[in-house]
Amino acid sequence: MKAIYVYHDQGAHLLDLPIPEIGKGEVLIKAHYSGVNYKDALAITGKGKILHSFPMTPGIDVSGEIVKTRPRKFKKGDEVLVTGCGMGERYNGGFAEYVKVSAENIVVIPGGLTKRKSMVLGTAGFTAAYAIHQMEKNGQQPEAGPVIVTGATGGVGSIAINMLANLGYEVIAITGKAEKKLWLKKIGAAEVIDRKKIKYGKRPLESAQWAGAIDTVGGETLAGLLRHIKPRGNIACIGLAGGYELNTTVMPFILRGINLLGINSVDCPMPLRQKLWQRLASDLKPTELETIYSGVLSLEEIPEFCEKMLAGKTSGRWLVKPG
Numbered sequence: 001m002k003a004i005y006v007y008h009d010q011g012a013h014l015l016d017l018p019i020p021e022i023g024k025g026e027v028l029i030k031a032h033y034s035g036v037n038y039k040d041a042l043a044i045t046g047k048g049k050i051l052h053s054f055p056m057t058p059g060i061d062v063s064g065e066i067v068k069t070r071p072r073k074f075k076k077g078d079e080v081l082v083t084g085c086g087m088g089e090r091y092n093g094g095f096a097e098y099v100k101v102s103a104e105n106i107v108v109i110p111g112g113l114t115k116r117k118s119m120v121l122g123t124a125g126f127t128a129a130y131a132i133h134q135m136e137k138n139g140q141q142p143e144a145g146p147v148i149v150t151g152a153t154g155g156v157g158s159i160a161i162n163m164l165a166n167l168g169y170e171v172i173a174i175t176g177k178a179e180k181k182l183w184l185k186k187i188g189a190a191e192v193i194d195r196k197k198i199k200y201g202k203r204p205l206e207s208a209q210w211a212g213a214i215d216t217v218g219g220e221t222l223a224g225l226l227r228h229i230k231p232r233g234n235i236a237c238i239g240l241a242g243g244y245e246l247n248t249t250v251m252p253f254i255l256r257g258i259n260l261l262g263i264n265s266v267d268c269p270m271p272l273r274q275k276l277w278q279r280l281a282s283d284l285k286p287t288e289l290e291t292i293y294s295g296v297l298s299l300e301e302i303p304e305f306c307e308k309m310l311a312g313k314t315s316g317r318w319l320v321k322p323g
């Protein structure tokens, strides 16, 4: 089978490798689709310590059909997906024609989604759904006011915008790509703010403008958002595209009761994972998924694409067709 292998200090290579043998409790998936997430770009380029050992096949998402299974709860031909769960980090991932995974990590693709659609969503869509779910649990409602989405043209950001807009939220998109304003409005943004022009202020608390935020950027952006969120609002902290440090004060928490919600899609427990995929196929299913879908890559094309992604030059969701 063809697979990308990343070697320590020698980068990513496309190789012909034997199809893996499965052990007890494992399943072999013929990969139909994967997708590129920011974490995959860090893994492929070596710019982030994502892979736990070498050589390793990256790719934190895969969908396809089961060709071999040891546990009987699945059968040959079942259409399934895996996102996160350590795939493409602790064990070989989705940038290959066949993927061996523990049966415990498998989600049967729910009715309403397909192998392709589930990977246009991928970890990005799953994480956006997770963030919204946690915000709702903390009382977020459209009536409370506008919700900010940062890294707006990215995978997580764009899917979050469309989902929030469909739920009735007024969505404010913050982006570095002024040329994508119309695209952002088409997927649901009510307003688009240029990230280079936004001023968050320096005081521990500034004017309370937004009822909540989904933040994929971190760093100064997250510190800035904390100063401006309305009392009892929620910020879902998802990413670090702008930096992993957070310099802030306790004031937003103790004087406005802001909730900073950490989102970790990798280790989401299976019952909640199943529930979120059901929501992705129903009430949270994006209506502009084909607008957000930006193209499909072969395995050969992934390394060059990943450099562009880390430079912030890509947008939307990119599929991978391994076969």
Ligand SMILES: NC(=O)c1ccc[n+]([C@@H]2O[C@H](COP(=O)([O-])OP(=O)(O)OC[C@H]3O[C@@H](n4cnc5c(N)ncnc54)[C@H](OP(=O)(O)O)[C@@H]3O)[C@@H](O)[C@H]2O)c1
Pocket (backbone or CB within 6 Å): 036, 037, 038, 039, 123, 124, 127, 150, 151, 152, 153, 154, 155, 156, 157, 174, 175, 176, 177, 195, 216, 217, 237, 238, 239, 240, 241, 242, 243, 263, 264, 265, 266, 309, 310, 311, 312, 314, 315, 316
């Ligand atoms: N916690 C989790 O479980 C989880 C799951 C998925 C992703 N993530 C994280 O979420 C982030 C986004 O992931 P993704 O897959 O959506 O990536 P992506 O498609 O590359 O989107 C990232 C977006 O962030 C913005 N951006 C890039 N560089 C920036 C910078 N220096 N400063 C400010 N904004 C910048 C860009 O959007 P604009 O040009 O529109 O501003 C870019 O499109 C990553 O940090 C990723 O690791 C976390």
